[in-house]
Amino acid sequence: MTKIPNGKIAEPPTMSDVARRAGVSAMTVSRALKEGSHVSKATRERIAQAINELGYVLDQSAGSLSSRRTGFVAAIIPSINNSNFSDTARGITDALEGTGLQLLLGYTNYSVDREEELIEAMLKRRPEGIILTGGSHTPRGRRMLEQAGIPVIETWDRPAQPIDKVVGFSNGEAMELLVETLAGKGYQRFGYIGGTTARDTRGSQRRAGFVRALERLGLPSDRLISFGVPPISMEQGAQAVVNMLERWPDTQVALCVSDLSAFGALMECQRRGLKVPDDIAIAGFGDYEIAACCHPRMTTVNVDCYGIGRQAALKLTQTIQAVSAETLEPITLTSFRVVEREST
Amino acid sequence: MTKIPNGKIAEPPTMSDVARRAGVSAMTVSRALKEGSHVSKATRERIAQAINELGYVLDQSAGSLSSRRTGFVAAIIPSINNSNFSDTARGITDALEGTGLQLLLGYTNYSVDREEELIEAMLKRRPEGIILTGGSHTPRGRRMLEQAGIPVIETWDRPAQPIDKVVGFSNGEAMELLVETLAGKGYQRFGYIGGTTARDTRGSQRRAGFVRALERLGLPSDRLISFGVPPISMEQGAQAVVNMLERWPDTQVALCVSDLSAFGALMECQRRGLKVPDDIAIAGFGDYEIAACCHPRMTTVNVDCYGIGRQAALKLTQTIQAVSAETLEPITLTSFRVVEREST
DNA sequence: CGGATAGATGTTATCGCTATCATCCAAAAG
DNA sequence: CTTTTGGATGATAGCGATAACATCTATCCG
Incomplete structure (x- = not known):
C-alpha cells in the first residue's frame, strides 16, 4: 500500500489529478490516452510526465461505463x-x-x-x-x-x-474416420475406452461415432469400457485397458477418447510386457504433444x-x-x- | 441480438427498468440482488419476476464503480x-x-x-x-x-x-535435495538438461542448485546441456539427452529441468534401446501426472x-x-x- | 397508549471516465 | 483582408449502479 506522510492510505490518483498537474482538462488527458485523437505534442508530453509522476493507471471500468465498451x-x-x-x-x-x-x-x-x-x-x-x-x-x-x-x-x-x-x-465423424482408417489396415476387433457421461458431450459423441462406424462396417461394436467423469486421467486409461483385456482378451485395437488415456493404456501394456502394436494396438484422440513423443509414437486424430x-x-x-x-x-x-x- | 418489433436493437434493460416494472425504486432492486439486505419477501418476489421477464443481468462494472469493489x-x-x-x-x-x-x-x-x-x-x-x-x-x-x-x-x-x-x-534448494538424494544412492556422474535463459528464472535457479550441490559433494558439475526458451517441449528433452550422451557417454544420471523434458529424454532412450535406469537414470522436476504414469515411472521432485x-x-x-x-x-x-x- | 425500535423503502449524490457539443485559434483559401 | 476549415481544447451531462442518509411504517414494551 502506498502511504502518504500522515499515515493514511493514499487514494489512487484519478484522471482529474493528472489533468490538474498537467494544467489541462480531464478530457484532454482522456484523449491523450487514446490512440488517434488530436492532442498537441507538447500537451501530450506534459500529460505523460504527470502520469509518470503520479503513477496513474487508467480506470478502465469507469471508462467502459461511459463509453459502453x-x-x-x-x-x-x-x-x-x-x-x-x-x-x-x-x-x-x-x-x-x-x-x-x-x-x-x-x-x-x-x-x-x-x-x-x-x-x-x-x-x-x-x-x-x-x-x-x-x-x-x-x-x-x-x-x-x-x-x-x-x-x-x-x-x-x-x-x-x-x-x-x-x-x-x-467429434463423431472424426472418430468414424479413425475407425475406418484402422479397419482399412485390417483390424477387426475394436475396443473403446472412454466415458459416456452427459458431462462430456464430446466424449459421448466420439463413442457414438465409434459404434456407428463399426455397425456400418458390420463389425462388433460392443467392446466399450467406461470410466468416471472427466477430466480423464492417464491412470484411468491404464486401468481401463486392463479391464478391457480381461473381458475381451482378443481385442486387436483399443481406441481411446483422448491421447491422455491412450498414453496411460500404452504404458500399462508395456509394464505388463505386451508389445504395442503387435499384441494390441492403441490409438488416441487429440494429437497432444505426448502422442508424437511417446514410444511407440501414438496414432491419433489431429484436431485444429x-x-x-x-x-x-x-x-x-x-x-x-x-x-x-x-x-x-x-x-x-x-x-x-x-x-x-x-x-x- | 434481441430485437424489438420496430427493428431497432433493444438496449439491454437496466436496474431502473426492473424497478419500474416491479413498482419499486432502483435501490430496492439493488438490495434484493445483494445477500443479507432487508427486503420483504413479497417485494423480493416481484423483483425476481421482473428480472426474469426482462432477462436482466446486473451490470457489475457500474456497480463496482460505485461501491469501489x-x-x-x-x-x-x-x-x-x-x-x-x-x-x-x-x-x-x-x-x-x-x-x-x-x-x-x-x-x-x-x-x-x-x-x-x-x-x-x-x-x-x-x-x-x-x-x-x-x-x-x-x-x-x-x-x-x-x-x-x-x-x-x-x-x-x-x-x-x-x-x-x-x-x-x-527452486535451487529443491534441486539440491534431488542431487543429494541421488548421490546418496551412489550416482556420481550427473548431467543436467535445461535452459539457462533469463526468461525462465525458476529453471535457472534449479540449474544453479544442481551445480551448487555437486560442488559441495566434490563431484563434477560441468555436464550441462541447454536448450531454447521455454516452454520446453518433450521433444527438446529427447534431443538434449542424445546430445548429452554424445558429449559425455558415461553419464550415469540425467536431471531435467522439468518432467516434460525428462519424459522426452526417457522415451528417446527407449527408442535407442537404452535401459532406464540401468544404462542411464533419468529424473525430472514437478511431479506431473506423466511422471507417475510413464514406464518406467519417473523419479522427480514434488512441488505443492x-x-x-x-x-x-x-x-x-x-x-x-x-x-x-x-x-x-x-x-x-x-x-x-x-x-x-x-x-x- | 406513547415512545422506542427495527425493518422496509425511497432520495440524493457520487464513483471516474468519455460522448457530445461548443469554443477558440491559426493556417489555408479566395 | 475576409472567410473557411479543421485541429486543439474545454464544459457539461450522463453511463448504471450503490453508499449514505432520510422516511415511513409496524411491532413491542412498560
Missing part, C-alpha cells in the same frame, strides 16, 4: 490443464492481438452447472462477445446467452441448435485446436464490427485428420 | 498449458470460492514484456489483489505493482526483494502446486481484510519432496 471478450473452456483447450485459448489470444480486446478466461471443470455460474459471472461484466466450448448448456445458461445481445460462438462441436455462431467439427480458437475470435470480432450481421457464415467447420504412427 | 483478483502465470501452473490456478479458484471474488487469469508465455503488458491491462480493471508467478519483472511492471495500492503475492519462487507477500519455495495457489489466494484475501496488515507473515514457504521411482 468494456474491451474484453469472455471464453469458457472445460479445463485449462488440457493442452487441446489451452491451445484454443492461445488461438483466441493471438487473434485478439491488436483488436484492443482482452481475453477473460474461465474454466468449468467439465461441469455444466459451473458453466452456468461462469456465464452469469462473465455477463455481469458485460463482455463484448463470448466463446464457449461445446453446445450443451443449462437452460438458464442458454437463455442468458440468447438475451445477452452479444455475439456467442460455440466451439469444438456442431450443436444441433446453435445459439448463434459455431466454429467446430463433428489452435485454429478453432483463432477462427472463433475472428468470427467474434467480425460479428462485433459487422454492419449487417447476416452476411457472416454462421457455421465454420474446422479440419481434422488421422495421424498414423507406430502404435497401430 | 470490483470483485475480482488477477493472476498471471507463464503458461496455461502446463499442469504445474494450472494446478496453481485451480488452487486459487478453489480458495476464492465463497469469498465473492472471481479470478481473472492471464498468461505470459514466459515473456516478461508480455507480463508487463498484462500487469497494466489487469490494473486498468482495478483488481482487488494480484498474484504473480516468480519474482522477476520489468522495472516498469514492478513500479506499477508497488503503486497499485493492492496486495501483491509473488509465487513459485523466493525473490530476493519481494514486492509485498510471497508464497513459494526455493495446488497448495501454492490455495495459500496465495488465502493470503490475498487475508491481506484485503486485514485491519492491521502488519500481523501477516510476509513469506510462506511451501513444501517440496523428492519422489523416488523406477527411473533412478
